Structures are given as C-alpha cells and as structure tokens.
Amino acid sequence: MSRFTLPLALWLALLSLGAHAVPSCELNGERVSPYNGHTTAGKSGVMRCTDEDGAVRLREQTLRDGRFVGPVVMVLRDGERREYSVNERGNRDGLARTYDPRGTLRKEENLEDGSAVGVQKTFAEAGHLQRLDFALGRRTLLSIGYLADGALSELRCADVSLLPQDREVCGHHGRASQVTLYGAPGTASGTVSYLRGELQRLVVLGEQGRTVRSEELKDGRRIKRVFYPSGALRSEADFIERDPNSAEGREGVSREWAQSGQLTQETTWADGYEQRIEQWYLNGKQKMRQQIRREGRNRERTTESFWDNGQPASVNTERNGRLWGWQKYFSEDGVLLREDEHGERGLLLRRKRYNAQGVLEREERFLEDGSRI
Template sequence: MTRHAASSVCAAGFVAAALFIAHGEARAVQDCEINGVAVNPANGATTAGKSGLVRCRDRDTRELMREQQIQSGTFQGIVRDYDKGKLSKEYSVNAAGNMQGPAREFAPSGKVVREANYDDGHEIGLVRSFYPSGPLRRVTYFADAAGERAFAEFTERGQLSALRCGDKPVLAPTTDDAKLCGFGGGPSRVALFDGKGILRSRLSYLAGKRMRSEDFYDNGKPAAQDELAGNQRIERRFSSEGVKRREVVSLLTERGAIRMLDQEFSERGTLVRDQRWSAAGDPITDESFYLNGRPRSKAVYGMDGGSRRIEITEYYDNGQRAAVGRYVATDRFRQTPIGTHQRFDEKGALIAESVYDENGRITRERAWDANGKLERDEQVFEDGSRKEFTSQ
C-alpha cells in the first residue's frame, strides 16, 4: 500500500468491491449484510442510519471478502479485507474516509508482512515490513506528511542491505541506528549485503552524515568510493579489475560543491587527463598524457584585463613540443587565437609560425626547412590573399 493511496477507502471501497463489471473484467458478486439484514453499500439508502459491522461474502463460494464498521450510516472504524477467506489487510478509517491508527497486512500464511500507523491518511512514526517467512524486510520512519526521514532494509538472511540516516536516531527499537549512523561520538562502520550474502558496500556515518562509502563488483573489487575529508568531497571510480579510472575532488561550500580536480586514468591506471580549477570555480590547467606517461597537451588559464587567456602547448610522444599558442576564451565553447603560434618538429626545431591579431585574424605566416632555413615569409590580408613579407 502506497503512502497516499491509502486514503478515501470508506464507502468508495465498498462500491468498487460490489461492482459486477470494472474495466471490462467481471468481478465476483458479493452479498452484504449488517446484523443479518441485507444491504447494498453502493446504495446509501440501504445503510442510512445503521451502525454495526457490514460483512460481504462471495455469492458463489460464500467466502468472506470484506468487513467494515459503519456508524450512523457513515463508514468509520475498522476495515478488514480478505483473500480467499483469509485476512489480508486490517486497518481503520476516520469519518473523512482516510486511514487512521494502526494498520497491518498479512501473508496467506497469516504472518504479518506490514505494520504501520496513520494520521488522517499519512503514515506516521515507524513503518515495518516483513518477508513472508517472517524476518524484518524494511523499517522506515515518517516524522510527518513531508515523507520518510530514515530507513533500513535487510535481506531475508537478516543482513543489512540499505540504509538512510536521519539527523537523530529514530529507528529504535527495531534497528539500532544510533550505532549504525554514528551518533555515539565516533564514525560508524556499516556493511551492506545483497540477497546472496555478497558484500556490496561499506559505509561510514558520523552524526547521521555519510562520511565515506565504497561499492564493490561481484568479484569483490572496488567499483566506486565517495568520501568527505574536511571541506572536500572525493569521488573515485574503478574498473572491474580494480584499476582506478577517475577521481574527482570538489570543494564543499554553502552554495554547493565546486569541482577543483578531475583526473581520468587509462585501463592500466596511467593518468591520461588532469583538470584543475580554483576555489572560485575558474579553470587553472587542463593537461592530457600519452599512455607512455609523457605529456600530450597542456592548457594554462589566466586573466588579462577582463578576458580569460589560455596558453596551449602540444607535445610529441617523445616529450618534445609540437606546438604552442595563445587564445582568448570568448565564451564557454569558443577560443580565438591571438599572438604568435609556433609548430616544431620531433627534434624541437621550429618549422612554422603564424601570427594572429586580437580579433583572431591571421596576419603573417613563416615556415622553415629541416635545416632551419627560412622557406616562406608571407603577409596575409583580410581577403585571404598573400604577398612576401617585407619589413616596414
């Protein structure tokens, strides 16, 4: 039974139960009576002014299907639903038709599979559900109509499988969340398991706040880690072989989390990209690497007046510079080249040079041969035409 669908179950529930046809499917015909007198819950004239317990049975099998208390013609008080003659639900409704007070659901064996308390249709306090075999399945705490505040889930073996802590212990006596959620003065250590008894997560809480979590693959290798260290949050992701593939460090502020470091790693665990930001969230550097560990590219960010300037250096896999140039970040996705841009051969010798003005327009190009001899020096005009450069 969902949280809000449990309300308005008085006469309307009886009407639905007494219908012969619903959504194109035939339902069992019910005969209802109160104190031995036949009534039709869908017809208020037959129940007007009556008090007692209305009982409805299947006309063919005579199995009891529903019982509901009526007071002076108003369905109010205890309600019992039956499935094949066995009690399946028991609860009470108030004069408005909303669930009020204790409520229970039962398995065909008669074991309780759910216990809750309601206040005018809203779950309140501890709500417990059980496996049909008997063990506790889930315990949830509802403080008010706003929703659940804390919960714990268990496997049929009795092992903890999920946990959400509140700002104070609220799950006792069913579950010792004071210990699980670290309200005893030090951080807790919590292990979560799946239905097969395999370890899935390790958690640590302090005063209800999750400080660290670690998830595992089926083979027991770590899949993800998430931890708080002072005012920083550190997130790590791993391959199924246990190799770290990514690490993100964020600064936690009153306005939210600001990413400060984002690293990516290859399948072998070597660093392939390293991005860094300032505490204000502005980019500082963006580096990439070859699988041999040498640099592939490096972008260095800075401010010049009101513009963000970027200097980008590219490398060959032998470590020599391949190119260098400066850019202005005109928006988030566009970079305009400015100043002198140079390209080098694998031995580090200069082989080409391009000069851009502040609008990103190329104005001069030069090229050198393998021996360092100048081969070309051209002035470039707005229409793309060129001529040999001569000093003014």
C-alpha cells in the first residue's frame, strides 16, 4: 500500500457506490486531494471531503503521518451514516456502526482486520434489537433473533455459552431449554429445545399452524422429518448422531413417501456411503432395488428395475459409474429379451437378442470403434 494514497480496498468500495465526481477535501484548513499523495504526505489530522453530487456526500477520515489510519465517518446520498476505523492494512478494525437516514442505529459490528469477531448486533427500523450474533472469523457461532416485544424469532446455539443472553435459551444451565419462536407478535412459528448448545428438538410450523418440519435427538440418533401441507409425512432421515470432528461417516436410513402414504424410496447408509436403495410405485409394487459395494477404490452397483406389474425390467451392474459385465433386459411379461456385456471403460463387447419366448435369435460382437462382427 502506498504511503500517500488511500488503501485500494477503500477506493474500490467508494467506486462501487457510484462516486464519480471529484470531492472537495480539506485538512487542517488546507485543500488536499485523496488522489494526490503529495498533498497529504507526512500530515496528520482529519481530512474532510464533501461532494453534493456524489454517492458519498461526506467523508471524514483520519490521517497519521500521511497514512489513512484510524476513524472514518461516511455519509451517503440517502443519508445513511457509517462510522468505523481502518488499520494500517486498510481493513476495517474495531467497533463499526451504521445509522439510517433518520439517525437510528441499525448495525453495530466488532471487527478484526476486516473479519467479524465477537458480538454483532442488528437493529430494526423502530430501534429495537433485531438480531444478536457472535462471530469468529468467517463463522457465526451464535444467532438470536428478536421481535419488537422481545420474543425470539430465531435461535442457533454454540456448544459453550458465549453471551449472557444464550445461557438459558441454549440450555447452558444444565437442563434442556423449551423455547417458542415467533414469526410475528402472538404468532408462533415453531419450538426449539437445546441442551448445552446441542439441538434436542425442533418443530417448524406453517401458516396454518401445522408442522412442516421437525428434528429431534433421540437415543443417540438425529431424526429429521418433513411433512406435506396436509400433515402427511413426506420424508424422514434417521441417522446416528456423530461427533462433527469424528472420522466416522453417516450411518442410518432415509425414507420418502407420497401424499397417499405409500413409501416411494428408502436409502440405507453405512460408513458414510449409500449401501442400499429401494424404490416403489404408487401401486405398492417394487420399482427398483439397488445394492452398492465398495472394495478399495472401486465402487460396484447392482440395480434391479421392475415393471409396475412386479415383473423384472432390467438388471444392471456398474463399476465406478460405468456399466460393467452382463446387463439383462426383460419384457413386461418377465421374458429375457436382451443381454449386453460391457468391458473396461464401459465399452460394449457383446450383445445377445432373444425372441418373445426367450429363445436366442442373434449374437453380436463389438470392436472398440462400435463396429460389429
């Protein structure tokens, strides 16, 4: 960064606001230009710039020995006011506040070299606290949303208490919390329960007051459900709750249903991978059955497909996403009509065709270019 010019990041931010006019600036009673480092070289004080036609109407920025370091005040065309400080790297650092055109505090941030650290507050137009976050770098560890009457609209907890406001609602007193969330005053949007910052139970309500989504921790398993507007179960995921830092993978079962209540898909997981997938038609007949096996770096998948009358439609085998070995295809009556053999890289090697009675009619061999012999 040049010793005599504004940090590049700051000027890019100003340009993004559409400030194309040249501002009028003064420092200690002298006219200066932020575009000309010679006019500010070695000087200290507060540079004040005004531009009645620009997107930034007023900017007051601190100089220390010719470097833009310290407090900054910026007033935009619509009256929004921003107050913050920049460090020697040109990044926002320390407490930053944003006010709307009426002078109401709307945001209060704690920053460290441009990154949010610690308590972050957002305020509503009426002035009440609307959101309380606790951040660390690029991660938001805690979030609490508030309505005007102080009721909670959102809650996401950390595994340790970070603020006095989270101790009871996040269950850091040693007992599970019981919290009702509201979308508007007097209108519940759901309930949530935490114990020592870990989610125990969540219920999300729709406009009609029906449960649209739920989540619970039960006997070491995390169970998530989604419901149709009618209240019928749409999907369910039931997995062993793992330590996020554990090397162990996902283990459990996920299921999906039609509105009629017919199970349409079931997937079984183990060691972090899909092991078995089954699908059903709405008439209850089996649609597909798939088995997945892993051997070292190879993954093999055998898929059995069925017609809606229950007869087999095909049996396919894949290795690492490509057809491999013999593939079988059947008529709706369950009669074998065709067999294909695939080799390395999924290339078709041989094909056998059968008539409606299952009698072999023709056999073909294929070369690498697809030609037949």
